[in-house]
Amino acid sequence: MIRKLFLSDRLYLANVGATLMSQLFSAVSVLYLTPRLFSALGQEEFALYGVILNAIVFGGIMDLGMNIGMLRRLIHEREKTNALFSSLLITYGMFFVLLCLGTLIVQTLFPNIFSGISPGYVYVLILLIIQNIIAALLDVMIQSSQKIFKAKIIRIIKTVVEFTCILMSLNSGSLERILLIMVVLNFLYIVSLYVYAYYEIHFKLSLVDFNFQTVFNHVDYSFWYFLTTLSGVLVFNSQVFILNQFAGPALLAEFVVFTRFFEIIRTSVSNFTVVLFPTIVTQERDHDKRKVLSLFRSAFSRTAIILSIIFVILFVFGEDVFVFWTKNKFNFDNKLFILLLVFTILILLDNVSALFLSALKMNKMTTIVSIIQGLLVLVLTTLTIGHYGLVGVVLSSILSLCMTSLLFNPIYLVRRLKSRG
Numbered sequence: 242m243i244r245k246l247f248l249s250d251r252l253y254l255a256n257v258g259a260t261l262m263s264q265l266f267s268a269v270s271v272l273y274l275t276p277r278l279f280s281a282l283g284q285e286e287f288a289l290y291g292v293i294l295n296a297i298v299f300g301g302i303m304d305l306g307m308n309i310g311m312l313r314r315l316i317h318e319r320e321k322t323n324a325l326f327s328s329l330l331i332t333y334g335m336f337f338v339l340l341c342l343g344t345l346i347v348q349t350l351f352p353n354i355f356s357g358i359s360p361g362y363v364y365v366l367i368l369l370i371i372q373n374i375i376a377a378l379l380d381v382m383i384q385s386s387q388k389i390f391k392a393k394i395i396r397i398i399k400t401v402v403e404f405t406c407i408l409m410s411l412n413s414g415s416l417e418r419i420l421l422i423m424v425v426l427n428f429l430y431i432v433s434l435y436v437y438a439y440y441e442i443h444f445k446l447s448l449v450d451f452n453f454q455t456v457f458n459h460v461d462y463s464f465w466y467f468l469t470t471l472s473g474v475l476v477f478n479s480q481v482f483i484l485n486q487f488a489g490p491a492l493l494a495e496f497v498v499f500t501r502f503f504e505i506i507r508t509s510v511s512n513f514t515v516v517l518f519p520t521i522v523t524q525e526r527d528h529d530k531r532k533v534l535s536l537f538r539s540a541f542s543r544t545a546i547i548l549s550i551i552f553v554i555l556f557v558f559g560e561d562v563f564v565f566w567t568k569n570k571f572n573f574d575n576k577l578f579i580l581l582l583v584f585t586i587l588i589l590l591d592n593v594s595a596l597f598l599s600a601l602k603m604n605k606m607t608t609i610v611s612i613i614q615g616l617l618v619l620v621l622t623t624l625t626i627g628h629y630g631l632v633g634v635v636l637s638s639i640l641s642l643c644m645t646s647l648l649f650n651p652i653y654l655v656r657r658l659k660s661r662g
Contacts (some may be wrong), residue, residue: 259390263397268505270404275501276567278419281411284494290416291497293366299474300370301377303336306466307459308377313602314462315385316522322442325459327450329378337371365420372427379434386441395437399430468608469599475615483622484634496631499577502563503585506555510547510589521600533601534658541593541651548586555582580635587642594650603657610649617641 279287307329315322344363383392406422438444460467484493521533555562560578595611598604618641625633 259393259397263393263400264505264508266397266400266404267508270400271501271505272566274404274407275498277408277411279494279498281413282416286416288493288497289362290419291493293362293369293420294497296366297369297373300366301373302467302470302474303370304333304374304377304467304470305460306463306468306470307332308374308381309466309470309599310459310463311378312381312385313522313600314459315382322444323447324450324452324455326378326382326444327446327448328452328455328459330375330446331448331451332456333371333374333378336374337367340367340371361417362420365424368424369420369427372424372431376427376431376434379431379438382438382442382444383434391437391441392434395430395433399426399433402426465602465605465608466599468612469604472608472611472615475612475618483619483626492631496634498567499581499631502566503581506551507585507589510544510551511592521597530658533597534655537593537597537654537658540597544589544593548589552582552586577631577635580632580639584635584639584642587639587647591642591647591650594654595646598650598654601657603654607646607650607653610645614641614645617644 278290282290311325311329314325341364344367348363380392383389403422403426406426407419410418410422484496521536556579559582560575563578595607598607618637621637621641622634625637629636
């Protein structure tokens with residue numbers, strides 16, 4: 242049974258293995274650098290660093306869901322690759338120019354709007370957002386060939402180089418230098434992804450292939466993916482901005498450290514299902530709903546087994562690991578750690594059905610439910626943060642999840658698959 246669940250598909254194993262290795266390198270980087278960044282930058286700049294990281298993720302919604310929609314269309318409509326890629330890449334370039342111009346105009350009209358933060362950070366943030374969006378587009382191109390493991394090898398190299406460069410720059414205590422390192426290495430990462438994607442798919446980037454109608458049609462096609470992404474950042478990233486508004490840098494810095502620790506676990510385990518996206522779309526294209534349902538059940542079973550093991554290990558040893566990792570820089574709250582562990586496990590369980598619904602483009606109702614979840618997170622966090630602090634923030638996330646997506650998504654997915662079978 243266990244052998245069949247985990248060892249039956251070599252390409253799946255290669256993709257998962259490379260993805261896990263990529264995440265392992267990222268995890269080691271985050272685990273090693275986070276407490277050192279806190280010490281080198283100081284509380285206020287580290288809190289700003291956390292805000293910038295979350296703003297980069299939040300800015301990812303600027304792709305309007307077009308990258309995820311691109312993955313489906315590359316599998317269903319391979320002949321449109323050149324038109325879609327050229328139109329999207331040029332559109333992202335225009336986004337960058339418009340955002341920079343808009344920022345310059347706002348800065349000129351309202352000189353004090355960036356008080357407390359260097360305007361240069363805003364331009365760097367815009368550049369990092371666009372770089373991440375373009376990198377995601379190229380990653381999607383590679384995913385469509387199902388050779389995800391090769392893109393992950395490129396990412397591993399980028400992670401190692403970035404880790405080394407940031408580590409060497411810590412003595413400067415300069416946030417500007419760290420952001421510059423991120424910008425330069427993101428550019429090299431994009432070039433590397435482009436070269437390999439071109440080798441694998443043989444697409445062509447051309448101004449002639451750019452067409453506004455193609456962009457508008459793709460935005461319409463990807464609209465519900467955009468709302469899904471929006472709901473995701475509301476759930477996972479909006480609380481940082483609330484803390485930045487209503488709490489001091491000390492509480493915000495503590496929350497960033499806690500969430501970085503659990504983000505590693507969440508991202509690592511989700512890799513077991515994320516790599517299935519192209520396979521799900523391919524089976525849907527071949528009208529094989531029984532295989533899709535069987536794939537969901539096996540993916541859910543794999544994830545449940547892995548989560549049970551992770552929960553036990555972290556429940557027993559996780560607190561000691563976290564205290565050792567942070568070098569006692571924070572007053573450790575046992576309740577906060579357990580609540581974040583529970584939230585992480587529940588999110589990962591929900592992630593399985595959410596991924597299948599997204600891949601099958603059955604995500605309209607689930608996106609509405611997820612947006613409700615995100616709005617609940619905002620409301621409950623605002624109401625509880627003053628009295629309960631970070632415990633109230635995490636409880637808000639758990640309650641919102643349990644009241645919405647955690648129950649709705651798996652039931653809705655199974656019913657839709659059976660009805661379409």
